[in-house]
Amino acid sequence: ETKEKEEQFEEIKRTIAKYQGQVTLGKIMTVVFHEGRKPLNALKQHPKFITAWSKEFISAFKGNDQLKNDELKELYSKILDRLNDNKQQAEIFINIFKKLEPLANSKRSYPKTFVLSKPIIDAFKLFESELKEKDISYSVTGDIETKFKGWEIDFQIAFANLIENSIHWLPTSSSKNISVVIKDTSDKLIIDYQDSGTGIDEENIQNQDIFDPGFSTKEEGTGLGLSIAGESFERNKAKIRAISNNEGANFIIEINK
Structure with a gap:
């Protein structure tokens, strides 16, 4: 009976620990909303610019007289810049999830x-x-x-x-x-x-x-x-x-x- 009671007590402690972790996780969700809003907005806007600039870039190749060479380079640089920024914004989310993953673990x-x-x-x-x-x-x-x-x-x-x-x-x-x-x-x-x-x-x-x-x-x-x-x-x-x-x-x- 004593052994059974001890096992029950340990199970209660594990359950309390799990719920306390979830309470803390809930409080930290405000951090997720704070940190996640900016990269989400960026990821939402970037495809629009990349699509428009890509069309301009393709059009420039079809008619070389439409844009000068240095303008082509500037356009290509813009596209690369947005693609790299997409990568950086995605990495922000990856890091947020890595930080929070241990707190969300349901098993002890x-x-x-x-x-x-x-x-x-x-x-x-x-x-x-x-x-x-x-x-x-x-x-x-x-x-x-x-x-x-x-x-x-x-x-x-x-x-x-x-x-x-x-x-x-x-x-x-x-x-x-x-x-x-x-x-x-x-x-x-x-x-x-x-x-x-x-x-x-x-x-x-x-x-x-x-x-x-x-x-x-x-x-x-x-x-x-x-x-x-x-x-x-x-x-x-x-x-x-x-x-x-x-x-x-x-x-x-x-x-x-």
């Missing part, structure tokens, strides 16, 4: 050894366009080659939620930066996440209620982001806590070896 695999900095960097890449647009810089430093055995996707989900939170509050700050430092000590792995935003109220730091489901200080917040981050870390026997910092929000993630 066994824990594996991975480089700890990879899912953190991957999480930043999800928001690359928005970070650039809002002039937010970021860095991942320290013991970046440190390896850990767990679920890589959990770390990507957790940091995606932390980053999304920072992006919301950073635009009101004069300095816009997110810093992640990985420390490999003798008995622990420590990840220090800091941003230069508005920070966290001392009362919330004392009782750590920011990780409670439903807690949010955003006007239209779901109150799920930090809760999901906390759950994702816990599945990997990691603990996250907020600490006092006058320069912005600061989270410490600790993993016992």
